[in-house]
Amino acid sequence: MPDMDGFEVARQLLDISGGVNLPMVMLSSAGLKGEGSRSKELGFKAYLSKPFTSEELQQVIERVVTSAQHGTTELITRYCVDDLQAGMNILLVEDDAINQQLIIVLLKRLGHQVTLAANGQIALDAMAQQTFDLVLMDMMMPVMNGLEVTEHIRAVEFGFSHVPVVALTANVMQVDRERCFKAGMDDYLSKPIELQELKRVLKRFEPGTRKLRIQEPDVAPSIPSKNVSLESPVFDYTAALAKADREVVEIVANVFIEQWPLDVEKITQAIACGEVSTVMYVAHALKGSLGMFGAQPAVILAQELEQLSSFKGAPSVQLLSTMTLKLNAMKTQVEHLLPALHSQQLP
Incomplete structure (x- = not known):
């Protein structure tokens, strides 16, 4: 919030109430390391990072009420609610x-x-x-x-x-x-x-509640749009954060930086040797993982490379070159982003 963050508001509320243990829930848009500990120290009963669903918020509030009745001091998070399900x-x-x-x-x-x-x-x-x-x-x-x-x-x-x-x-x-x-x-x-x-x-599929066989979702899964411009940003941090939180983005980004040079070398060698199936496998894997970064231009290029290979066509060296340029630029952006992620300077 502008002017005063949630932690400062909590401190002032506690001062006004004379230290009375008010049930408070911290709703964070950042999801930074250490915020959970700070929330517990200030007396928050629960901590929930955005984005979250109305169902998750309701479950957390219900846990807050229940914990107050039983006098428990555990900080409630979305993962505490999930842990109510039996671990599989x-x-x-x-x-x-x-x-x-x-x-x-x-x-x-x-x-x-x-x-x-x-x-x-x-x-x-x-x-x-x-x-x-x-x-x-x-x-x-x-x-x-x-x-x-x-x-x-x-x-x-x-x-x-x-x-x-x-x-x-x-x-x-x-x-x-x-x-x-x-x-x-x-x-x-x-x-x-x-x-x-x-x-x-x-x-x-939690044991005891399983419903077998495929159920069609109410909304069809999204398919990469062919209308996305190849000049669009190669890395969309906001889109990446919407799919997970900052810690997960950091972990996946580190793996991408290590894996991408290996992938491009594997595709290059496979094209040179005419190993179409290898190109198809690697392109398919890239198509799935790049979506994690909101990298739609690169996703489309990987998809085209996979489709060429799946029809036993000759994978285009030019197409690979274009994708390599895009992903090298993305790798540079991610490398510049990582220090800020690690030091918690980004939401």
């Missing part, structure tokens, strides 16, 4: 480093245990050794794709002990959803993964 043992099958880090961070924050499998064969080996409550399955991977892995899982189950499998896909057309259903998947999440959609799926 989840198998994440994903080969892209950026998506791996993003999903693992979100799942652990929500109180779940995560096992990572970088390809389909590793996933099957893991499932042979232990039981999982839920499988989050990338659709397009080398060695064995998500559809093939799911078909194998269903064949082995013989109708017993059905393990929910949720597709992770950057392809959001109706035909792709039908392929998920046909292979035996129960739901899907479109990339880039957003917290609210992830929470919807986790709640749906």
Whole structure:
């Protein structure tokens, strides 16, 4: 707020009330490290960073009232509310480093245990050794794709002990959803993964409340617009922050800086050697992870590169060059942004 922030308002309210323990909820637009601790020190009962839903706010307020009745002192956050759900043992099958880090961070924050499998064969080996409550399955991977892995899982189950499998896909057309259903998947999440959609799926498949098989969402997932100008900003921090919070953006940004040079080298070598499938896999992974940064021009270029490869066409060196320029510029922007993120100077 202008003139006076919420912490100062809280201090003055406490002075006016003579130290009476007023139930207060801190609503933060920044989500900076340390704000939760400061809120607790000043006597706030709950801390909630924006953006949040009306349902989340209602749940937090209900917890505040309940804690006041029972005299508990724990600082209530959206993650405390999520922790009321039983933690699940989840198998994440994903080969892209950026998506791996993003999903693992979100799942652990929500109180779940995560096992990572970088390809389909590793996933099957893991499932042979232990039981999982839920499988989050990338659709397009080398060695064995998500559809093939799911078909194998269903064949082995013989109708017993059905393990929910949720597709992770950057392809959001109706035909792709039908392929998920046909292979035996129960739901899907479109990339880039957003917290609210992830929470919807986790709640749906919580043990004891499972509803199997795909349910079509009320609103169709967004598809990158072909009308987005390639001259649009290559990195949109506001869009990135809308999909997660500052800490998650920082984690994913660090992975992107490390991964992008490896990806461009892999695509360049694959084009030179005529390895069309490799180009398609890497471009597909980039299409999903770049959406996390609101990088729509780069998403469109990755999508075009993937489509050329999927039709066994010759991937364009010029198209790769254009995408490389865009992503190098994005990498520079992200590198300049990271110190401010780390020092909590950005919201």
